[in-house]
């Protein structure tokens with residue numbers, strides 16, 4: 001189970017994995033994992049920008065003082081047309097784990113801690129886009145209760161995105 005921690009403090013989530021908020025000095029290590037994980041990596045300024053926008057939504061996983069994964073979530077608003085109410089939703093924008101540390105529950109721990117942040121700010125649900133061919137990620141999200149709710153044609157230019165969502 002992920003412990004409840006204050007800003008900037010670490011929680012040991014078992015197996016020596018700790019989850020804590022991103023710090024600007026982590027960017028080099030995060031970017032190395034990003035480059036090794038995606039065919040079209042985000043530029044560094046995207047990470048800086050999203051950290052400025054929602055600092056509590058950018059989390060890193062550490063093992064023995066080394067960064068082994070990260071997640072970036074943002075808060076979005078949707079208007080309910082029936083009653084014109086504004087509802088908050090989390091959007092998982094990025095998630096990656098260092099190749100040598102996969103299948104040890106790092107992504108699961110990052111996502112669960114991100115859920116806590118999203119619940120704390122009153123989000124009612126969380127959604128994401130994932131490459132149709134990315135079966136490891138789709139399995140991970142299914143295991144965590146996400147259901148397929150849509151598809152965005154050519155979202156990745158050469159491939160469709162599957163949209164997945166769950167309530168919090």
Ligand SMILES: CC(C)(COP(=O)(O)OP(=O)(O)OC[C@H]1O[C@@H](n2cnc3c(N)ncnc32)[C@H](O)[C@@H]1OP(=O)(O)O)[C@@H](O)C(=O)NCCC(=O)NCCS
Pocket residue numbers: 037038095096097098101102103104105106107108109129130131134135136137139140141143
């Ligand atoms: C997808 C990714 C984040 C998973 O990270 P991880 O830390 O290895 O995931 P976890 O260990 O928490 O896995 C939890 C569950 O997800 C599923 N899963 C994860 N990787 C899998 C794989 N390669 N094959 C099949 N199922 C997989 C399994 O059900 C797994 O549970 P199990 O190990 O008990 O069988 C990681 O593979 C990665 O960084 N991939 C490249 C970047 C990427 O695709 N990011 C997601 C973009 S939407």
